[in-house]
Amino acid sequence: MQAVDVIIVGAGAAGLMCALTAAQRGRKVLVLDHANKAGKKILMSGGGRCNFTNLYTEPDNFLSTNPHFCKSALARYTQWDFLEMVQRHHIAYHEKKLGQLFCDNKASDILEMLLKECADAGARIQLNTSITAIEAKDGGFTLQSNQQSFNCSSLVIASGGLSIPTLGATGFGYQVAEQFGHTILPTRAGLVPFTLTDPALKEFCTALSGTSVDDCVVQCKGQSFKEDLLFTHRGLSGPVILQISSYWQPGDSIEIDLLSDRDASAWLLEQQALHPNMELKTLLSECFTRKMAQWLCEHWFANTPLKQYTAKQLSAIGQQLNHWQVTPSGTEGYRTAEVTLGGVDTQEVSSKTMQSHKQDNLYFIGEVLDISGHLGGFNFQWAWASGHAAGIVV
Numbered sequence: 001m002q003a004v005d006v007i008i009v010g011a012g013a014a015g016l017m018c019a020l021t022a023a024q025r026g027r028k029v030l031v032l033d034h035a036n037k038a039g040k041k042i043l044m045s046g047g048g049r050c051n052f053t054n055l056y057t058e059p060d061n062f063l064s065t066n067p068h069f070c071k072s073a074l075a076r077y078t079q080w081d082f083l084e085m086v087q088r089h090h091i092a093y094h095e096k097k098l099g100q101l102f103c104d105n106k107a108s109d110i111l112e113m114l115l116k117e118c119a120d121a122g123a124r125i126q127l128n129t130s131i132t133a134i135e136a137k138d139g140g141f142t143l144q145s146n147q148q149s150f151n152c153s154s155l156v157i158a159s160g161g162l163s164i165p166t167l168g169a170t171g172f173g174y175q176v177a178e179q180f181g182h183t184i185l186p187t188r189a190g191l192v193p194f195t196l197t198d199p200a201l202k203e204f205c206t207a208l209s210g211t212s213v214d215d216c217v218v219q220c221k222g223q224s225f226k227e228d229l230l231f232t233h234r235g236l237s238g239p240v241i242l243q244i245s246s247y248w249q250p251g252d253s254i255e256i257d258l259l260s261d262r263d264a265s266a267w268l269l270e271q272q273a274l275h276p277n278m279e280l281k282t283l284l285s286e287c288f289t290r291k292m293a294q295w296l297c298e299h300w301f302a303n304t305p306l307k308q309y310t311a312k313q314l315s316a317i318g319q320q321l322n323h324w325q326v327t328p329s330g331t332e333g334y335r336t337a338e339v340t341l342g343g344v345d346t347q348e349v350s351s352k353t354m355q356s357h358k359q360d361n362l363y364f365i366g367e368v369l370d371i372s373g374h375l376g377g378f379n380f381q382w383a384w385a386s387g388h389a390a391g392i393v394v
Contacts, residue, residue, distance in 0.1 A: 004030045006394045007143060007152040009172070011038035011125055013383035014366025015158030016114040021391025023121035030150065031123060032143075034130040035168040039111040041160070044167065045380070050107030052086065053079040053384070054377035055099035061378045063246055064371045065185060069346040070382065073354070077388035079381055089113045100376045134176060140361060154361045154394040156354075158387065161340025161367040162187060169334070173368035174343065180359040183345040185370045189337035190246040193237035194254075194328035201326065202235070204299065209233040211292050216240050217257040223247045226260060227375075235328065242375050245331055246341060256324040259287060265318025269311060276307035280317075339379055343370040354390040363390045 006022050008015045011033035023029045031038075042050055054061070057079045059071045083101070086093060091113060092104035103109045118125060133144040134155070143150040159173040174184045196202050208231040216229040218240045230238030244254060259267070271283055281303045284293035297303035301317050309317075334340070344364050348357045354369075356362040365386040373379040 001142075001149045001151055002030070003151040004028045005152065006030070006154045006156065007032060007141070007150055008156040008158055009033070009131060009176075010158035010160060010366070011035070011127065012041055012158060012160055012366065013039065013114075013380055014160075014387040015156070016118060017384050017387030018156055018158060018363075018365055018391040018394070019123040019125070020114065020117040020121050021388050022394050023118065023123035025392065027394065029118075029121075029123040030152070031118070031125040032129045032131065032145065032150075033125070033127050034170075034172075036128055038115065038125055038127065040167045041164065042111045042114075043107050044164075045107055046102050048107055049102040049105075050110045051096070051100050051102050051377040051380065052093075052110050053082050053101050053381045055079060055095065055101065057099075057378060057381045061374045061376075062371055062382065063190075063341065063373075064346060066346040066370065069349075069351045069369075070371050070385075072351045073385040073389040074381070077385040081388075082381065082384045085113065085117070086110070089116070098376060131172070134179065136180070136359060136362075154363065156363040156365060156390055156394060157368055158365045159368055161343060162334045163189065163337040163340045163367075165334060169340075173364070177344045177364065177368070180356060180362055182348050182356065182358055185342040185345050187340050187342035189331050189334050190341040190372050191242040191338035191375050192245045192331040192333065192336055193232060194235045194241055194245060194248075194326075195330045195332060196235040196326070197329040198327075200299075204295070205231045205235050206233045207295055208292055211289050212238060213258055213288060213292070215260055217260040218244045219255045219257075220244050220248050220252055229256065229258075234332065236326070239375055242338065246339075246372060246374070248328065248331075250330065251327070253325050253327040256326060257322050258324060259321045263318070264321040265315040268306075268309075268314040268318050272306040272309065272314060277305050279303055279305055280309075338375065339372045340367055341370075341372050343368050346370050352389065353393045354386055355393070361394075363394060365390050 005028040008031045011031050019029050019031045062070045091109045130146045135142045140153040141155045157173045212230045217226045225243040227240035228238045281297040354363045366383045
């Protein structure tokens with residue numbers, strides 16, 4: 001039986017932050033993970049460059065059935081606090097766009113920083129260790145694993161959600177929460193591409209697979225985002241689609257503005273007056289790739305010189321470009337989702353300490369909770385903030 005002050009289950013972003021914070025307070029900390037490597041999601045994030053936080057982090061960037069829950073932790077450990085650690089470790093970084101901070105070099109810089117902070121503070125990390133049973137005992141916990149037994153005073157669940165199972169994601173955290181009487185709010189994939197089964201739409205996306213459109217505005221149920229859109233052989237992707245997917249429910253339609261920088265109807269009429277002999281395909285090639293302009297003219301609009309369209313026809317074409325209605329058939333699911341929506345009900349957890357209201361000395365941090373951020377470094381900032389909130393009290 002190995003006895004420590006704190007056991008953290010999960011060697012991801014939240015778990016490592018909690019470990020280094022608690023160990024720096026002099027607590028004897030052990031991090032357990034069933035994977036063969038710590039921080040796998042950190043390593044693959046941001047295209048291998050790790051979008052580790054966002055300069056404009058605010059509570060409004062997060063989804064939860066309890067929207068006030070994230071405020072306390074985010075206020076007490078901010079993006080500037082994490083940035084201070086990054087700068088202290090001399091990690092080169094840059095702002096890509098919209099406040100998104102990425103490593104200049106590679107994501108492993110962030111992971112190595114966290115592991116060094118853990119090592120310097122004395123926190124130990126044990127991999128290839130699967131927990132088979134947890135029991136509350138004498139104000140603390142006894143854990144059985146595939147290797148040995150453990151005792152701890154405080155237990156932190158930082159095992160993440162269900163997204164990207166190939167990196168080791170499981171429902172372990174939800175099982176522990178349910179064991180101790182917690183409510184699990186329905187989970188689903190978030191920040192995930194859409195799939196399309198409508199034959200015409202599928203043909204459109206397949207034909208344009210790999211083509212992107214800059215700065216589209218996509219709306220769904222009163223929410224809207226402006227970012228790049230990407231056509232895939234399965235459907236629609238790109239940052240703007242990932243963002244809106246977290247608000248979409250099966251059966252909902254989305255509205256896509258392919259020319260968000262202009263009133264397309266007015267622009268087409270203006271161009272008709274200026275360039276009456278120009279073909280529509282040629283004009284649309286100024287806004288989209290030549291391939292996309294050709295496809296639109298072959299399948300959506302006839303391709304003739306602008307002077308041959310009536311004002312009503314050009315207005316209809318503009319409407320289609322500014323207000324394209326699409327009903328996705330589904331999403332690509334947890335396989336490619338960046339986050340899991342839903343999770344442990346935050347009404348049953350302290351927003352200040354992350355401690356369970358159902359079981360003393362049991363804590364939940366990171367993605368296992370019903371808190372999900374927008375795309376752009378917000379989910380990492382939640383990992384740092386919630387991990388720190390628990391780390392200063394466990």
